[in-house]
Amino acid sequence: MAKVSTVKYPQWSKLPIGGVWKEGSSTQYETVKNPYNEEVLAEIKLANKSDIDEAYNKAKEAQAKWAKVSAYEKASLLEKVAELIEERRQEIVTMLVEESGSSIVKANVEVDASIGDTKEAAKYPFKMEGTIHSSLIPGKENRVYRNPIGVIGAITPWNWPFYLTIRVVAPAIATGNSIVLKADSQTPITGGLMIAKIFEDAGLPQGLINVIVADVSEIGDSMVDHPIPRVISFTGSTAAGKRIGAVAGQNLKKVALELGGNNVMIVLDDADVDQAVSAAAFGKFFHQGQICLSANRIMVDRKIYPAFVEKFKEVTSTIKVGNPAEDGNIIGPLINEKQVDRIVKFVEQSVSEGATVEIEGKVEGKLMSPFVLSNVTNDMAVAQNELFGPVAAIMPIDGEEEAIRIANASNFGLSGSVFSGSLERGIKVAHEIETGMIHVNDQTVNVEPNMPFGGEKLSGIGRYCGEEALEEFTTVKWMSVQNDPRQYPFS
Template sequence: MLKPLCEQNGIPVYGLYVNGQWVASAQEVLAPDHSPADNTLIAYVHQASAIEIEAALHSAQRAAKDWAATLVATKEALFFRLREVILARRTEIQQLLIRESGSAFKKALWEIDYVVDLIQTMVGEIRRIAGETMPTTIDGRVSLSFRQPLGVVLGICPFNSPFLLTMKKVVPAVAAGNAIIIKPSEETPLSGLLIADLFDEAGLPPGVLNVINAAVSDVSPALTEDARIKAITFTGSTRTGRLLAEGAARGLKRITLEMGGKGPLVVLRDADLDAAVRAATFGAFLHQGQVCMAGSRVIVDASLHDVFCQRFVERAQNVRVGPPEQEDTVVGPLIRLSQCAFIAGQIEDAVSKGAIVQCGGTYEGPYFAPTVLSDVTPDMRIYHEESFGPVVSVLRAHDTQDALRLANDTAYGLSAAVMTENLRDAWYFAQNIEAGMVHINDSTISDEPHVPFGGVKNSGFGREGGRYSIEEMTELKWVTFQTGKASFPF
């Protein structure tokens, strides 16, 4: 059980995790952590000062050297223990995700199951971190390559799936032999601290994982530009990602960015309509639409548009909205009340320019009703802006070429999906949609721990998952051996 340092007026106060110890901020600056469902004050969390940041950097750099030299079998054993710790504390993790991030009951369990699968995947990858031998044109030379850990990695994590998406950074970094410093979202600080507690119980050596809670603006220059940080991995908004990329460029650091999305679900004229409606519903409303892969644009062939809208609206109106702890809830609270006002503003702008609200469009407290808009056009904010809420725009495509044009008419390029029974059209869209991931006859929301997850355009660059994470978090070194005497031209 994650234990607080103390209490303040009956509210638990949590510290930072530095060098295997739970510590308070030297400046004793506390930030409140509220439940998005009812705004209940859950906890106070210490915010890192320059002292804790320096301590985390120092301990991570020191620990990285020993961890890199640790035997593969020892690393595997650590992850086997971690898996058992997570399974034993499954209910605790689920309850924290529900309470702190507003995750619905089943979505929280899905996060945990994914992480267990992720750990099993990375255990398999640990023994496959390899280079290669290669031919050479020089007599007596043996030429080969191998991979080495980078050293210290910085992970900056989001609020929407705080357990899963933080573990997608920590587990591969540690498996590859690095130390890592995690900066959780300001909205979900306890989820990051819980991950440290799980690793601590599993026996991870001090310093290999450090957790620093603070606003990105407070820690960004101190961490992103420090020479001890060798790579940055970020999931979050495009605006923040761009700022981090600028800082990484100044320090010539490797960076992986997984940012926003405006995912298209394309429904062609030969699509299975029922399957398309189900895919659209799942892609639009999972976790209140607070998913970077969300299918927030459904592009439907004109011949199916009206009947699709009718069936989609019927299904959307039956999506269960309610408290996240209830097992049948699909749409729970948005992470903050201000997000509801932001989405309402997008809808108001769209309606003023001719869009039609087919259902939803209202909210009560932090609960936004599943919303379907039609007649959305490029002059509307919602056509271009990410909503990060349970709102979807249905667009009419005149033909296949027009559907592709609409799919690509966005600054984002993370995930896309196409509903069709025509193999030629499926392959055409797979090749030509500007997205890092394309799913045929499925939702835009899809992920597995071993696949190359990532986007293009304003959705980012670099890939996470399996060996792709290992490649991002290691350095490839070329080595030659001269078995005889080398000859030189002078």
């Protein structure tokens, strides 16, 4: 793409590679635009394979020194990062609104979650401890040490760019690693460049965070098959995750994959309908439904189905659509036209398959107002595919056994939700759903810094956040120490 002349944020034109902010070595440029009004935010000369090689080599050099820095210094730096995120909240929120189409509410939630994960990561340096164990052999002790894994390769998405990048960068740095990050080219500022600058301003040594913005057709698999990174972290589609997992597996690299979801929200016959409707609207339409955790299949018992659908329509009709920079607007633009076309096709196909249109949304460019479909069955397009848009698919069910069966018929298992007037009943059903995360009497979109985040089946491998993040970004070493001379059967 040719370089343009009018750019709103020219300061975000360079990439931090090896401790130096510079242009990429590709001949191509990426024009970063506001998805709502097409305003040009940044013009970035892309990186190529030579930049990736340099980034990984510089990251390896920097990591060897960082690993030896005290836990107190690492923790202090992470605390400083959290402070800077809060201090720069308005700047980050504005950029999230302009670059990713986030509403002001969603952008602030993203900043809050990022602060929470950074503060949680500040605890990790003190958990890089060794333990001493007994031995079967006289005069020996066994030691187990938790060590940094080295260099992390990370590929992050566009929908929650700041948070989903912080979720990888903060624990990686806290546990003594360095990182080479490929930010999504649609959101490279909030998804990488701003984060690198915040860590730099907090005092992080040069070379520990490197940001790549590149065209996949030019760099191929070089982010994954490069010999230096020992862990590849990826958040994105299942199709891309399968490819990354296969390439990493050929080189025996560890992967942490957070992939797609086809999340169920089950509303049982004894549920509080008003509360369930309110939760479902949030879980479906927050950030235009462009969340891997969104409620994709809303299953409602037939006994309360008519009341639920009518009340859901009432709530949906109050949701404001438009410029995400304006207070009160909940639904802003989808990230690109391709997403809009994809979603419209799923809706049209499902209607032809027998779904009833309760609310027919309007499409104006990348703005899509909510669609509500009822009488959806699990074999329809809107139930079989992760929508990633403001389309509510409401399915009637006959009891909890059918709900469990339909829920588990999916190859995905990221998040879920169960609403019931009986907590014990809700918990019982939740236990039966094959998913990495599930919430009783709450909607599907939840994240907490101290709780394990990840999916089952085609929704991914590994866990982010909480104690489980240590397992993803560290390795353990067994060292035995023979204190007394050992007697061998040979002389």
